[in-house]
Amino acid sequence: MPKSIRIHVLVDDWSGYNTRGALAEHGLSILVEARYGDGSIARVLLDTGQSGAPLINNARILGIDLSSIDAVALSHCHYDHSGGLETLARAVGRRVPLVLHPAALHPCYALRPALTNIGMPIEQRRLSELYELVKSEKPVEIAPGIYFLGHVPRYFEDLVPSIEGLYTATSKGLEPYAAEDDSALAIDVEGLGGVVVTGCSHSGVANIVARASEVLGSDVKAVVGGLHLVSSTRELIEATASKLRELGVEKLIVGHCTGFEAEKILSEVFKEGFSKMHSCLTISFP
Template sequence: MRIYVLVEDYSGYESPFLAQHGISFLIEKAGKGILFDTGQSAEPILHNMRLLGLDPSSHIDYIFLSHCHYDHTGGLLGILKAIGRRVLVIAHPSIFRRHFVMKPYLRDVGIPFRREEVEELADLYLAPKPLEIVEGLYSTGEIRNREDFEQGHIGVYTLKDGQVMEDSIMDDMSVVAKTSEGLVIVSGCSHAGIVSIVKHAIRMTGERRVRAVIGGFHLIDAGDERIERTVKEFKELGVEEVYTGHCTGLRAEAAFQEAYGERFHKLHSGMVVEF
């Protein structure tokens, strides 16, 4: 199993790769390529793929969207056009809902195009429950059992029957792969709570060994208590290695660095990880 970091908030030191607020991974497993999220736009992803010797038309077989936010979905149409053939796009059924913030002003932060535009280029598979994408690699489906300490409103809203409602981001889904060394869990922003996601993956697969957790953990605005609890839970769950960046936040990254030492890795564009 190989994971390419196609775009991330950080490009690394003296790097030819481009960075962008957002995230995109290419996961290779069982002879197939799964593009996990598409950043804000296709251009930096396609640039970085060229540097890595990756051709979208031959290396991407599926696209998985972890949730609706623009920094994870904005590059979708450009990527689909670069692929040049119809592929399967896997996401939650609610991903095209209206999704917005009201502070400091009303602004849409959801997927920045219509469902019909995607369907012109790809086939949608909108599944709220766990799904095996390729052998040994699964969508977690939506995470309904969320740890109490990871719950809380982050200031995003949706519309239901014409009424403004708080949005709990139930479309937040991750990918989990079974390897001979344990689970490798890939998350986009972990709005469901990264500890909740890891525990869900363990319950779903029956595998208690967690080889690595990769992605954004959305602790950028978290207090010290939540950060400390998250690191403690990771250690108690036996998570062996941590790869994080994007929305994790500097204080949380520092806490994981202290706890994991050389087994902590800061994500950057162009990074390649193998298991």
């Protein structure tokens, strides 16, 4: 397992106050850089943002060479996470693994106002030219101690944020999108415990944390990413905050689709353990 990790936020909805030239867009992309006892390094990227441009720009600002990435994982199908896949493949310059839930390849539609595909803006055939596709509902150990969680069971059904108005296409026609494909990364850090890196947490961040603990066999201490509580009730946000506490989470570094109201409530519950994520932010564990 990694002795230490550095997490680089390459794309977020907010560019922060302090990083000159950092670009933001509605989207998320986070790089996990793990260091091992033998001196080796593994780099796994979760998601690619929406357009690819902030990803390339912000990697340059942080001094990150995207061609050194070992593998990519996709948290779920949505365009604000998968939209940069084509640009990223060009920057990486070789066919690296792309780990994803098989349902992430299904279309996802919103009615706004006409039927619009908000899933992956790239065909599966093109995707498999660019990447070595690894479709899995089961956890995948991408690099030592770094796991893609695969299917996230709804242990706490009442803590799944609502995503009404989205549909997926099946052989029976349009059906409500239930974020079956939503997943996350979990990293086991020596002497610290688990760190979860999540895209939108449509399956509920408490469910993701519970699944990560199960897969890692250790408590999750920190969560980095988007929590999609942007249209949730105060009750759901408060219940999520106390469940995360109960599960042992001490640190939250969140942004993207978490929502202002949720960030305020979470900051009151987690106090100095809470911080807001932004493009070009680097976080080190331990």
